[in-house]
């Protein structure tokens with residue numbers, strides 16, 4: 001039976017493929033890594049994590065990081081996912097050097113980089129395996145396979161298509177011809193060489209070496225539609241794309257012996273493997289994998305929507321990758337995080353523990369170190385996509401918006417209250433007329449609830465006397481004196497010394513001012529807030545409040 005009946009799209013010999021995809025011309029020690037997502041609808045934070053590790057490891061060694069779209073399962077494919085993957089990688093500065101870089105546009109000499117377009121390559125390799133007797137066609141129906149599983153369960157033997165349970169493994173050519181003539185669908189399976197009790201020891205960059213039972217399953221290589229399974233595609237692609245380091249999830253550890261067997265049968269040197277543990281989170285008393293279904297933060301889109309600065313997400317992931325990152329960052333506050341060296345060998349074997357509070361704290365530090373201009377640009381670009389109303393307000397007068405962001409930012413200890421861009425509409429909304437107008441009922445209620453109530457005339461007096469040209473000390477002196485004339489002690493100490501003599505103290509007065517000017521009791525430094533609001537807004541808001 002000529003192999004081509006089973007591999008109609010095979011069009012190369014293995015030698016031709018070796019020539020077409022030659023070993024890469026890279027410096028010694030350069031690593032070639034890849035990200036191989038299946039486009040099934042979303043981009044998981046684990047994908048970003050793996051890409052970050054892979055890309056840094058490649059770049060730190062002068063190598064290449066490429067993107068391979070693993071779209072061999074057309075039933076599970078969701079349209080738009082490739083765009084989402086590309087956008088996610090680009091957003092976080094993790095775009096590949098090679099592969100699909102934009103819609104339908106590929107760069108690199110080892111493509112095509114979509115597995116669905118590599119059928120002739122896979123089939124060529126399978127044709128060779130068939131010729132060598134390392135693979136065979138299997139016409140077993142779904143019912144036959146089910147019957148097999150039932151019988152295995154009954155006999156208490158490991159499930160799967162192996163050994164004597166592999167019913168098409170030793171069929172005669174006549175049986176195969178008859179099945180073909182009857183038009184029965186078929187798959188191509190590996191003829192495994194592993195014995196029932198054989199064991200293999202395989203290297204892993206993160207775990208050193210691991211002993212496994214050898215593979216004995218005659219795994220499917222080509223499916224009925226002529227597409228490869230992950231197992232075949234991985235081996236063929238990582239060989240012909242000249243991957244040096246496969247960094248993948250540890251859910252593939254179980255099939256690692258199978259992949260190792262295939263590399264051996266092809267006569268190819270396997271790449272190094274690093275099986276990384278999934279990101280986990282605490283759930284009550286136990287730990288579990290971050291799940292797309294129950295954890296919104298499992299999806300990269302969530303970080304984009306929340307507007308975490310990209311550097312915060314990356315630095316947070318670096319913390320998860322290597323616990324030493326935090327100390328390194330502390331010692332090198334101004335250096336690009338690209339200078340932090342990632343070593344696969346040092347990665348944690350146990351799953352990294354995800355912690356949103358930690359992400360927030362990393363983000364506060366990152367935003368704290370950004371200039372008002374950089375925050376403005378990043379926040380505006382977030383808002384344009386995710387908060388159109390706010391974008392209009394915030395983008396209208398960039399000098400004003402940057403002045404708002406600059407409050408308490410220039411001193412020795414710049415403020416660190418901004419975590420993510422989606423906090424801004426609520427946090428600084430009061431600076432803008434229209435969103436302040438919407439807050440007035442809240443401000444009125446808060447003012448009415450304030451104890452001690454500001455006395456008649458005081459807000460109007462502050463409005464009348466406010467002079468933005470005053471320095472902070474002059475302003476403080478003026479406001480304290482004015483407060484005193486309305487019964488507010490200059491400070492808590494003075495108030496406590498003679499509580500009966502005063503209505504309240506300066507803090508109470510400032511609280512009332514905050515409620516009126518910002519519709520909230522906590523604001524950054526009041527002097528700066530008033531400076532940025534400017535005389536007109538301050539006077540207008542205080543005068544209006546005098547009449548509430």
Ligand code: GLU
Pocket residue numbers: 035036037038070234246247248249
């Ligand atoms: N497409 C596979 C996955 O999404 C890739 C695994 C690998 O990196 O080899 O799990």
